[in-house]
Amino acid sequence: MRTSQFLLAISPAAVLSGVTPPVRPLLPPDNANLTLNGAIDWYPLNFNISDSQHKGWTQIDGSFWINAFIHGSNGHDYYIASHLMSYASDIEGSKPVYRASVLDLTDPTIFHKYDRIAPENTAFWTSDGDFRANFEDYGMETIDKNPLHGLRTYSSVENVEFDFDFYFTSPILLNAALGSYQVGGGLGWEWSVPRGRTEGSFRVNGKKVDIVPEKSFAWYDRQFGSLQDSFDWIMLHFEESEWLGISIMCAWKWEDRVDGPKMFATVRSSLNGRDSVVPINLTASTTNVWISPDTGLEYPQEWTIQLEDMELLVTSPRPDQVIEADEDTGFPSQFSGYVNVLATKAGCIPVRGFGAVDRMKIE
Template identity: 35%
Template sequence: MHSTAMKLTAFASVLTTALGFRAEMGGLQEQAISAPLPLMIDPASSQSFIANISNSWWSSSYIRASNEHDYMILSHAGLSPSRGYYRASILDITDPTVYHQFETILDPSESSAYEVPDVPFNFTLDQYGFQSVDAAKPLGSMRTWSSIEDVEFDVTFDLSAPVLLNGGSGSFPWGSQVTYEWSMPSGLTSGSLVVNGTRLSIDPVRSMTWYDRQITWPQGLTTLPSNTNWTWFELHLNNDLGEQSEKLSIWIYDSGDSERHQFATVRKAPGVNTVLPVTEFTQSDRTWTSTTSNATYPLDWVVTMSDGTSLSISSVREDQELCDEDGVAPTYEGYITVNGFDRAGNKISGFGVVEVVPVIAA
C-alpha cells in the first residue's frame, strides 16, 4: 500500500468535504472489472508510452489547501507522431478571480520530450513532469508537477478508485479512427501548490484526483478531419438523499462523418458502467471569446440522458482556456457546477470539468 494510503487507514473508505471532494479507497479493481471484458488494451499495459499513435495523460485535482481554499489543478501531457504539448492550470475555486495557465507546444524533430521510456511512463522536462511513481506498479501512484511561474504544483495521486471504462468497454469509434479511454475518477491525493509565493500543502482527507488515460489509433489530432470538435464533461454528482456520488464521463463530438455522437458513461458503483444516449445537448447564449485564440466558448449547457436525468451545467469563470501565447491548440478546460434531477426525480448537484475543443482548422 502506498504510504499516503497507509496514513489514512483510520478514516472511512469514502472521504468527503463540504464541496463533495471524495477520495475513494477501494482500489482500481481493474482485474475484477476489466479482465472479463474484450478490451483493446488493458489498463496496466496502456500506462506505457505507445509509439506512433496519439497518447494523452490528463488529470484534474480537486484539493483543499492549507489556507482553507479549494483549488482545481489541471495537468495534461499529449504526445503524437506529429506534435506534442504539455499544459496546466490552477483555479482558486474559493475565489475564481484567481486563475493561471500555460501551454507549451513541442516539435518532435527538435525536442527530446519524445524520448519517453515505455515502462514506467515518465514524461519529464525541466519545468514539468507527468510520471508513474513505481516502475513495478503501473497502476499504483502517479505524480505530476510544474515549476512554471504562477502554475507551480507537485501532486501525487493513487489510482485508488474503481475504473470507469468509457463507452462501456473503454473504446469507441472516432470517425475513421478508434479511441481507447479509461478513467480513475477520485484518487487519493497529496502534495503541494504555490499561491502568491507561498507553498501550501494539500489535505489528502479533503482532496481527490480524476485521472484520464486516452489513446487514439492510428494518428494524432492534427490529422483529424477539419470539422472535428468536441465537448466533454467530467461530472461528480450527489442527490439529496445522501447517496454515494455517481461519476459521469459525457462525450459530444463531431468527427468528420457528418454525424454528431453523444453519450454518457455512468459509473454508479464499482464494476457498473452504464452507457446512456444523450438525448438533449443545448448550449447557452452566454459565451466568452478568447482574445488569444479568437475561439468562442459557451458557458452554460443543458444535458439530458435517455433515462430522464437532466442536468444544468455552468462554468464558474469565463476565461479558463488553455493555449500558448500564439493561440495554438486552444482548449477550454473549465471548472463547472451542476444542478438537476435524476431519473427518479430527485434533486442532484455536483461539480466537475468541461473540456471544449473548437473546430480544428484544416
C-alpha cells in the same frame, strides 16, 4: 503572440465581481468493483490497461490528463489541471504540448495558467518504456516501475507551482463500457481513474500549501488511438441524493467525420457501483458565451445534458478557462476547465456536483 507561450494571470475585476462560490458538495463513496486487481480482469477488453502506461510495441501516444480537486491546508478548495498531449487526432502539423492551471474555487478571481509546445524530438517514454515526460518547468511520470501504481506531476512556472502524487486507488471507469469506441474511422481508447488519492503540495503567493488527502482527489483521464476533432467532453461528480442514482458521469459529444454525430455518457451508479452507457442530448449554449479579447472567438459558458426525465445544467465559474495556442502548434483553440453542475427533475430536490469540461471546435 497569443497567451499560449507564457503564464496568463487574469485581472479579477475584469472577469468576476461579487461571486460567492458554493461549498463543494460531499460525494458518496465509490463502491464500484472494477479495481485493477479485481473484476476488471473478467472483461473481454481489446487492450491491456498497463500497456497504455508503459511503452512497448503498441502505439499509445495521446492524452494524459490529471484533473485534481484539492482541499488545501489554508482552508481553500482548488482545481489543478495537468495535461500532456503528444498528438491531436489527425490534425495536420500538430505538435506535442503540455499545460497546467490553478483555479482557487473558494476565490475564483484567482486563476493562473500556461501552455507550452514541447521541444523537438520530445519523448514521453524512457528506453525501457517507462512513462517519463520531464521538461524544464513541468513533468508527469510514473511513481515507480509499476505503471499502474500512480503518477507524479509537477510544475515550477510562477503562480502555477505544484508537486503531487496521484495514486490509482479508485475503481477504473471504462468509457463506452469497454474502454474503446469507433471515432473518425479508427479505434479510440479511453479509461479513467475517477477518484484517485492525491498527496503533495502547491504554492499560493509563494507560500507552500499542503494538500489534505482526506478531502482531495483527482481524475486521471487516459486517451489514445484515434481521437475526436470537434467535441464536447464533460466529466462530473454528484453529491448523494435520493433520486439521481449517479455518482460519476463522463459525457461525450462529437462530430464524427466518418459516421456522423455521436452523443453518449458513461455513468456509475451510486447505488450498486455498476457502470452503464446511456444516450443523452448534450447542447452548448449559444447565448451564454464569452468572447475572447485576443482572438474574437466565442466560448460557451453553459451546457445542458438531457438524460431521460432529468436535466443537468453545467456552468463555468470563470469565462476565460481557455487555451488559445499559437498557430504553429497545429492545435485549435479550446475551452478547458472546472465546472459546476445542477441536476433537476420535476418534484425532486436539485442535486449539486462539479467536474471539468473540454470543448474544441474546428471550423
